[in-house]
Amino acid sequence: MSRENVIEVRNLRTQFGDHVVHQDLDLDLRRGEILGVVGGSGTGKSVLLRSIVGLIRPAAGSVSVFGRDVTAMSGAEREAIERRWGVMFQDGALFSSLSVQENVEVPLRAVPGLSDEQRVSLAQLKVSMAGLPFKANADFPSDLSGGMRKRAGLARALALDPEIVFLDEPTAGLDPIGADAFDKLIVGLRDALNLSVFLVTHDLDTLHACCDRIAVLAEKRVLTTGTMAEMLQVDHPWVREYFHGPRARAAQPADRSEG
Numbered sequence: 001m002s003r004e005n006v007i008e009v010r011n012l013r014t015q016f017g018d019h020v021v022h023q024d025l026d027l028d029l030r031r032g033e034i035l036g037v038v039g040g041s042g043t044g045k046s047v048l049l050r051s052i053v054g055l056i057r058p059a060a061g062s063v064s065v066f067g068r069d070v071t072a073m074s075g076a077e078r079e080a081i082e083r084r085w086g087v088m089f090q091d092g093a094l095f096s097s098l099s100v101q102e103n104v105e106v107p108l109r110a111v112p113g114l115s116d117e118q119r120v121s122l123a124q125l126k127v128s129m130a131g132l133p134f135k136a137n138a139d140f141p142s143d144l145s146g147g148m149r150k151r152a153g154l155a156r157a158l159a160l161d162p163e164i165v166f167l168d169e170p171t172a173g174l175d176p177i178g179a180d181a182f183d184k185l186i187v188g189l190r191d192a193l194n195l196s197v198f199l200v201t202h203d204l205d206t207l208h209a210c211c212d213r214i215a216v217l218a219e220k221r222v223l224t225t226g227t228m229a230e231m232l233q234v235d236h237p238w239v240r241e242y243f244h245g246p247r248a249r250a251a252q253p254a255d256r257s258e259g
């Protein structure tokens with residue numbers, strides 16, 4: 001059964017001066033799936049994420065979200081569609097002078113008609129959904145461990161009940177137990193909230209634990225997409241090295257189950 005695409009990127013070209021990062025790049029994100037986006041360092045995974053959410057303007061091509069080309073939208077239309085997605089950046093991108101709860105309140109301040117009490121309750125709910133204890137609401141980013149900062153960034157990404165969540169390397173820098181817990185959180189939230197998830201990662205364990213499909217960036221485009229089983233069949237030097245190398249063997253699902 002094929003599911004509707006919530007994101008369709010077509011013939012995308014992204015460049016900085018003469019440096020072409022993407023050329024004729026196509027990508028789909030289906031409703032309800034967790035798509036892992038992988039590729040060597042500098043292949044443009046983060047730039048792709050930023051192009052989709054409008055932080056980088058494509059040089060050519062189209063980016064459709066919920067069937068609408070977001071590159072051609074006016075301010076009000078864009079704001080409305082931006083409320084339907086949430087982004088967790090690599091470092092959490094939290095405001096250091098605000099508490100965790102206040103950070104999560106930031107996107108909620110743009111919602112008309114929300115009282116102060118409602119805003120606070122909603123922020124605290126998202127903090128709890130991201131797996132943080134209640135006391136973390138009052139903590140400042142500098143009080144938190146790396147894993148907790150990522151959870152706070154996730155809470156803020158969930159603030160507006162998004163349909164799509166973009167995660168940029170959510171497990172980078174976490175110890176294996178913290179990374180495993182984060183993987184489970186992502187899957188649990190996807191299942192509970194029917195999220196569609198665009199997940200940039202280098203982490204093979206995360207691909208095994210979370211992802212329904214994988215998109216490989218190489219040669220300035222999405223070279224191939226498919227399930228983990230399909231990736232294992234792809235005959236391309238980088239793909240072979242990545243999915244069959246020693247780290248890939250160490251990341252077999254059995255190694256991470258129960259425990």
Ligand SMILES: Nc1ncnc2c1ncn2[C@@H]1O[C@H](COP(=O)(O)OP(=O)(O)OP(=O)(O)O)[C@@H](O)[C@H]1O
Pocket residue numbers: 016021039040041042043044045046047048
């Ligand atoms: N604002 C920018 N100005 C100029 N070049 C940029 C800018 N942002 C990214 N780049 C370049 O675009 C290329 C892709 O960067 P990007 O951060 O998307 O790679 P990545 O695949 O996410 O890498 P990594 O896995 O190391 O995080 C790199 O060569 C980078 O230097």
